[in-house]
Amino acid sequence: MQTQEQIAAPSALERRIDVIVALADVEREVEQRLKRMSKTVKMAGFRPGKVPFKMVAQTYGEQTRSEAIGAALDHAFGEKVREQKLRVAGYPRIEPKPTANDSQLEFSAVFEVYPEVVLGDVSAREIEKQTLVVGDVEVDKTIEALRKQRVTYAAAARPAQKEDRVVIDFLGRLDGTEFPGGKADDFALVLGAGRMLPDFEKGVEGISAGEKRTIDVNFPEDYNNKELAGKTAQFEITCKSVEATQLPPIDAEFARQLGIADGDVAKMRSEVRANLEREVNKRLQQKIKTSVMEILLDVTPVDVPKSLVESESRQMAEQMVRDMEARGMSAKGMPPLDPALFIEPAIRRVKLGLIFAELVKARELHARPEQVKTVVEDFAATFEDPKEVVRWYYSQPQRLAEAEALAVENNVVEWVLATAKTREVPAIFDELMGNAA
Incomplete structure (x- = not known):
């Protein structure tokens, strides 16, 4: 894999073309x-189209000359590229060259070309296909998770245990001295949620409302506060209340909370099963897709143009900011994200894009209209009004292009699965859904 340092080094894909522009042209x-401009240009004291040509030339001559040189450069560069049958990646860097000929301007255009992609052989590779049939056990686990999302708490007249919520005051000291961030009042802590250090939660377990205790808490060596890392602090704990979890019953009200208007529990289970089957299938497909991409990257070494990587990393940085804003986080006042942080994933994306493009062309894996429609309909099925979502997709060329790209990706995956060896293995539900302990 290419590193950031390798991307910064001179590229084997770099080319240089000398371009000559005749000054007479x-x-x-x-x-x-300027003549075209003089017919419409406006200046104080003159009617439109009546400004003297000399004044137009004085005002706009330098800008117009710069534009004309740029257009001539583009034309000359384009002709050279077509003559040499080069596929230019990104934009050329134009460097002026000294010349003794007063009748012309000379430039060097430095640019990168797309690499030649030689597709590797995937037929000897094996892909593990995980399978999982959604049954009653999986539906029950999912409903239980949905209940926990709607948990409430009620006062418990017993010592605190895991999954209880305790409300505490605490004060931390290191070598007898209070430290910043080590104090809180009316702090609500759910035991077992992993919000606090293990020693802290373990020290709170078994506490009763009204009880006070002092506990030792060991901070790990890699703790983010270097003043506390690797040290042991003492915390005075005062418990104000112990509350036990109260899960909602699986009844009509619970079903209505999940969107079943008539509160039919059987219908709710059916809906949960259908949604779960979609989600399980999506995650299984994503695992297969990831395996396919790893194989393609492994069997098809390819150089990547620096310009494409830099462009991709900038887009990824911008997308990260948009994602943050979509989650309600303001990017105002924050320093701009450095695109260099995204170099490695950008290299991967560019490589996969080049490999996919060559594979689609070589194996005729272009997306057919019915495949694009299926992708759109599958996505729309998760919304309340699927038909409206489908209409929205087809009215937005950019959104439809995203669906087409996904259909092409699916075709590539299917081709690799048909060409490589495959082995089915059962998936573990909790691991697949991210519920493993």
């Missing part, structure tokens, strides 16, 4: 542009 283009 530039001057003719400048004159034509």
Whole structure:
């Protein structure tokens, strides 16, 4: 895999083309542009189209000449690229060259080309396909998770145990001295949730309302506060209340909370099963897709143009900011995200994009309209009004392009699965859904 340092080094894909622009051609283009401009340009004291040509040239001549040189450069560069049948990646860097010829301008265009992608052989590789049939056990576990999301608490006249919520005051000292962040009042802690250090939670277990105790808490060596890392602090704990979890019963009210208007529990279970089957299938497909991509990257080494990686890393940084804002976090006042932080995943994306493009062309894996429609309909099925979502997709070219890209990705995955060896293994539900202890 290419590192950030390798990306910064001179690229094997870099090319240089010398371009000559005749000054006579530039001057003719400048004159034509200024003449066209003089027909509509507005200046104080003159009617539109009546501004003297000399004044137009004085005001806009430098800008127009720069535009004309740029257009001439683009034209000359394009012709050279077509002559040499080069596929340019990104934009060229233009460097002026000294010349003794007063009738022309000379430049060097430095740019990168797309690499030649030689597809590797996947036929000898084995892909593990996880399988899982959603049954009553999985539905019950999912409903239990939904109940826990709606948990309430009630006062318990007993010592605190795991999953209880305790409300405590605490004061921490290190070598007898209070330290910043080591004090809180009316702090609500759910035991076993992992919100506090293990020693702290273990020291609170078994406490009763009204009880006070002092506990030792060992801070790990890699603790983010270096003043506390690797040290042992003493905490004075005062318990104000112990509350036990109260899970809602599986009844009509619970079903209505899950969107079943008539409160039918059997219908609720059916809906949960259908949603769970969709989610399980989605996660299984994602695991297979990840395995396919790893194999393609492994069997098809490919150089990546620096310009494409830099562009991709900038887009990833911008997307991260948009995601933060979508979650309600304001990016105002924050320093801009450095695109260099995304170099490694950007390299991976660019490599996969190049490999996918070559594979789609070589194996004719383009998305068919019915495949794009299936992708859109599958996504829309999770919404209350699927038909409206489908209409929205087809009215937004950018959204439809995303669906098409996903359909192409699916075609690539299916082709690799049909070409490589596969082995089915049962998936573990809790691991697949992220519920493992």
